[in-house]
Amino acid sequence: MTGDDSTAAPTLAAKSPYELRVNLGKGVPEADVRTALATGDMGFLHSFTTGSTVDGPGVRVVAWTSGCQFRCLYCHNPDTWTMTNGIPVSVTTATNELRKYRHGLKVMSGGFTLSGGEPLMQHRFAVKLLAAAKSMGIHTTLDTNGYLGDRLTDSDLGAIDLVMLDIKTWDAEKHKRLTGADVAPTLEFARRLGALKRPMWLRYVLVPGLTDDPDDIAQIASFVAGLGVVERVDVLPFHQMGRYKWHKLGMDYTLEQTSPPSQELIDRTIEIYRARGLNAV
Numbered sequence: 001m002t003g004d005d006s007t008a009a010p011t012l013a014a015k016s017p018y019e020l021r022v023n024l025g026k027g028v029p030e031a032d033v034r035t036a037l038a039t040g041d042m043g044f045l046h047s048f049t050t051g052s053t054v055d056g057p058g059v060r061v062v063a064w065t066s067g068c069q070f071r072c073l074y075c076h077n078p079d080t081w082t083m084t085n086g087i088p089v090s091v092t093t094a095t096n097e098l099r100k101y102r103h104g105l106k107v108m109s110g111g112f113t114l115s116g117g118e119p120l121m122q123h124r125f126a127v128k129l130l131a132a133a134k135s136m137g138i139h140t141t142l143d144t145n146g147y148l149g150d151r152l153t154d155s156d157l158g159a160i161d162l163v164m165l166d167i168k169t170w171d172a173e174k175h176k177r178l179t180g181a182d183v184a185p186t187l188e189f190a191r192r193l194g195a196l197k198r199p200m201w202l203r204y205v206l207v208p209g210l211t212d213d214p215d216d217i218a219q220i221a222s223f224v225a226g227l228g229v230v231e232r233v234d235v236l237p238f239h240q241m242g243r244y245k246w247h248k249l250g251m252d253y254t255l256e257q258t259s260p261p262s263q264e265l266i267d268r269t270i271e272i273y274r275a276r277g278l279n280a281v
């Protein structure tokens with residue numbers, strides 16, 4: 001990667017990941033993209049926010065990577081699917097940006113979260129950035145769909161204090177319909193985190209009509225309870241804040257008529273997790 005990204009950090013700043021961002025890295029030559037992925041010295045970020053209280057423990061700085069291999073029907077950020085929609089940023093630049101926040105993050109019992117898109121699409125960059133944050137004494141969290149978890153070595157996992165793992169559904173066929181991908185690698189990654197005793201939070205997006213089957217949720221709940229490392233379950237109610245992105249991108253959005261879950265459905269779902277001894281919220 002040859003581009004000078006010294007101006008990237010301010011451009012990256014976003015109030016929320018719901019800002020539509022496209023083609024920001026479009027001019028980057030394909031060969032440079034390949035080099036970035038191979039070395040991990042450079043990555044593509046969709047946006048960067050500070051002060052988040054919903055992306056891990058405490059108050060967090062969050063960087064959202066671009067690039068995702070899933071195609072979730074209910075994705076809030078379809079503009080993160082394409083890597084070159086993001087801004088190319090070097091590990092050095094991102095680390096320097098993070099350094100500014102390290103004292104504040106400690107005071108607020110927070111840390112750094114790498115989310116996406118899917119951060120492990122750029123696993124070398126992800127590992128370098130998380131390791132750099134950890135070496136500054138910053139608590140590190142990786143928010144992932146887990147599909148590419150086998151790209152991380154056990155030693156890589158040592159630089160990650162917490163994995164927030166999204167399990168979309170238990171049923172293999174349904175997972176394929178919802179995301180376009182197999183669920184098995186995600187479950188395998190979860191088993192590995194359990195075997196390695198790595199702290200994990202489960203993130204579960206609750207979509208009426210798609211992911212609200214109590215039997216399916218119970219299967220996930222029993223599975224993650226058995227791992228012995230799940231500190232918390234976040235039940236995340238589906239919302240329509242990303243709908244406009246599907247429209248702007250000219251993509252076929254199939255959830256036009258789907259409403260957010262009722263409080264009763266949310267409570268019932270949380271209860272399924274709690275019934276297995278999990279700390280669900």
Ligand code: SF4
Nearest residue numbers: 068070071072075117
């Ligand atoms: S894994 Fe996340 S970023 Fe990727 S398509 Fe699904 S919801 Fe969107």
